[in-house]
Amino acid sequence: MSASRRLASVWATGQHAQRTQRAGRYSAASTEHPAKMPPALAAHAIAAYSGPGDLVVDPMCGIATTVVEAMHLGRDAIGVDCEAPWIDMAVDNIDLATAQGAAGTGSVLCGDARDLPDLLPVSAVGKVALIVTSPPYGLYGHARVRTYTGPGRLAATAEHPFVHRPHPGQLAVGGPERFATGLAEVLTACRTVLKPGGFACLTGRPYRDSGVLIDLPGQLAATAAACGFDLYARHIALLAPWTEGSLRPRHSFFGLHHARRLARAGFPAHLNVFEDVIVARRPR
Ligand SMILES: C[S@@+](CC[C@H](N)C(=O)[O-])C[C@H]1O[C@@H](n2cnc3c(N)ncnc32)[C@H](O)[C@@H]1O
Numbered sequence: 001m002s003a004s005r006r007l008a009s010v011w012a013t014g015q016h017a018q019r020t021q022r023a024g025r026y027s028a029a030s031t032e033h034p035a036k037m038p039p040a041l042a043a044h045a046i047a048a049y050s051g052p053g054d055l056v057v058d059p060m061c062g063i064a065t066t067v068v069e070a071m072h073l074g075r076d077a078i079g080v081d082c083e084a085p086w087i088d089m090a091v092d093n094i095d096l097a098t099a100q101g102a103a104g105t106g107s108v109l110c111g112d113a114r115d116l117p118d119l120l121p122v123s124a125v126g127k128v129a130l131i132v133t134s135p136p137y138g139l140y141g142h143a144r145v146r147t148y149t150g151p152g153r154l155a156a157t158a159e160h161p162f163v164h165r166p167h168p169g170q171l172a173v174g175g176p177e178r179f180a181t182g183l184a185e186v187l188t189a190c191r192t193v194l195k196p197g198g199f200a201c202l203t204g205r206p207y208r209d210s211g212v213l214i215d216l217p218g219q220l221a222a223t224a225a226a227c228g229f230d231l232y233a234r235h236i237a238l239l240a241p242w243t244e245g246s247l248r249p250r251h252s253f254f255g256l257h258h259a260r261r262l263a264r265a266g267f268p269a270h271l272n273v274f275e276d277v278i279v280a281r282r283p284r
Pocket residue numbers: 033035036037038059060061062063064065066080081082083086111112113114133134135136137169170171172
């Protein structure tokens with residue numbers, strides 16, 4: 001495939017519920033993370049954009065879904081997250097993958113993704129074949145449940161470590177401008193550690209902020225291009241199963257409830273059935 005050729009395709013990554021995908025493979029405590037990447041999505045991206053024995057890195061790894069899936073696919077993987085509680089869970093998940101005979105190795109580091117070149121072992125810098133990550137785009141992402149408190153107003157339903165006493169580097173808090181600056185710094189760091197021709201798979205979906213639709217996938221692609229990546233492909237990773245010729249949205253009771261309330265109040269709310277995957281490549 002030529003580096004300039006742009007590809008688009010739909011990945012059938014929602015055939016099984018995330019709970020089923022994680023059963024026996026992740027610790028029960030992992031459910032505490034509010035914005036996990038579906039394991040099938042991570043596995044599909046890793047299988048498509050790296051080979052056995054390659055080094056895969058997730059600079060914002062949460063409970064290490066990408067690291068665990070990479071290990072099971074025979075890749076060596078390193079995850080980074082700035083929040084110590086997620087790193088503790090990530091270690092448990094990596095230990096579980098190792099105990100289950102995963103062919104690859106996995107490790108995690110607690111730190112700021114913007115410092116990635118300094119955090120990784122020197123021997124890994126410039127050798128990474130694939131970055132795969134889902135950025136922390138704030139309080140509205142990943143189908144977080146919100147409480148509708150009146151026209152145009154939404155509030156969080158529960159306190160959460162994601163928004164409570166965050167690490168100073170936490171990019172999920174601080175607003176869109178801080179996120180935009182931080183994302184560019186993280187992608188620049190990713191570009192430094194990738195080998196020439198290496199890929200970065202960035203996942204995200206559009207979200208609403210104060211009623212305004214934010215095109216996060218477009219932001220990911222534009223920021224990657226501004227940071228010196230070539231845009232290589234864009235995929236649709238399904239979160240819902242495709243059965244008998246149609247998509248069947250998979251949603252929580254609360255997700256459905258809130259979407260209905262928002263729709264009744266005049267917000268054009270819908271349930272997500274897919275996540276965008278932007279694939280960028282470090283030029284050779
Ligand atoms: C969308 S979640 C990723 C979840 C992960 N894919 C999983 O399946 O668990 C984004 C993560 O980025 C982390 N994060 C935010 N800012 C960071 C930073 N500056 N450096 C490292 N991690 C950061 C958050 O703590 C959060 O766990």
